[in-house]
Amino acid sequence: MKPVRSLIGTLFAIVLLLPLASHGADFSISPVRISFAAQQKADIIMVKNFKDTPVSLQLSVMAWTQDDDAGDVTVPTEDIIAFPKLLTIKGGEEQMIRIGKRTTAGEVEKTYRIFIEELPGKDVDPAVTGPVIRTLTRVGIPIFVLPLKEQPSMAIDRVQLSGGQLALTVRNDGNTHFVTREVRVTGHDQDGKPIFQHDIAGWYLLSGHEKRYQIEVPRDVCLQLRQLDMEVVTDNSSRSERIDVTPEMCSP
Known part of the structure; x- marks a missing residue:
């Protein structure tokens, strides 16, 4: 029988926000977020391998900002250092991964991410002769350098209902930063009865940015509808807005 070469496909799962331990199929990471106080210089991340075989990981450090609609943008940086950059855990x-801060605190929070990426291993079952898909995990750990004095502020802006399309902006x-936990819209008829509800899960919103x-x-x-109520709930505050609805707002 001729040997059959295994085809290994690589799928990356990016995990950026989990409530407790961040984990893939093979390893866990703790903590899932790091915040540097003004005088703090270093911290650590612990990575545990759940497999019976070694897991190899690669680290990269990125400065993190957002575009005009709060989409994440990352670029390499030397403000934050991580050691070791390559590791194999039995x-x-x-x-332990050591995290160091080379920058200083300022008036506005500075934001970064450390990406921990699982590298392909060699533990393919030799009995498998067909195509193999291996899922590799890539985890992004947020790192915040806190400002000298925290001044959180969130607003709901530019609320408009036109042609049956409701638009609103959440502004930081x-x-x-804050995390938008939920954007909830509830519509009431002339009797005050709720007849429409729509919930949207949010995301990180960095300082000076907005999400439409x-x-x-x-x-x-x-x-x-006669009224629309909007509520935005973040990890540290909530805001509400209300607009009256007329039939003209529903027509194209």
Whole structure:
């Protein structure tokens, strides 16, 4: 029988926000977020390998900002250092990654990410002769250099209902990030009865940035609406806005 060469496809899962331990199929990372106080110079990340076989990882450090609609933008930086950059952890063991800060605190929070990427291993089952898909994990750990004085501020802006399309902007006017937990829209008819609800999960919103949300309201429902209530809940505050609805707002 002729040997059959295995085809290994690589799938990357990017994990950027988890409530507790960040983990893939093969390893866990703790903590999932680092915040440097003004005088703090260093911290650590612990990585544990759940497999019986070694796992190899590669680290990269990026400055993190956002574009005009809060999409993440990362570029290499030397403000934050991580050591070691390459590591192999034996099965069932854990290893420390040291994180150092080369920058200083300022008036506005500085934001970074450390990406921990699993590298392809050699533990392919020799009995498998067909194509093999191996899932590799890439985890992004947020790192924040806190400002000298935190001044959080969030606003809801530019609320508009036109042609059955509701648009609103969540704006970060503070000097630190926040996480938008939920954007909830509830519509009421002339009797005050809720007849429309739409929830959107949010994301990190960095200082000085904004995120525009658009929600379609079905025309038959829109014509029955008299009010729309919007609530934005973040990890440190909440805001509400209300608009009156007229039939003209529902027509194309």
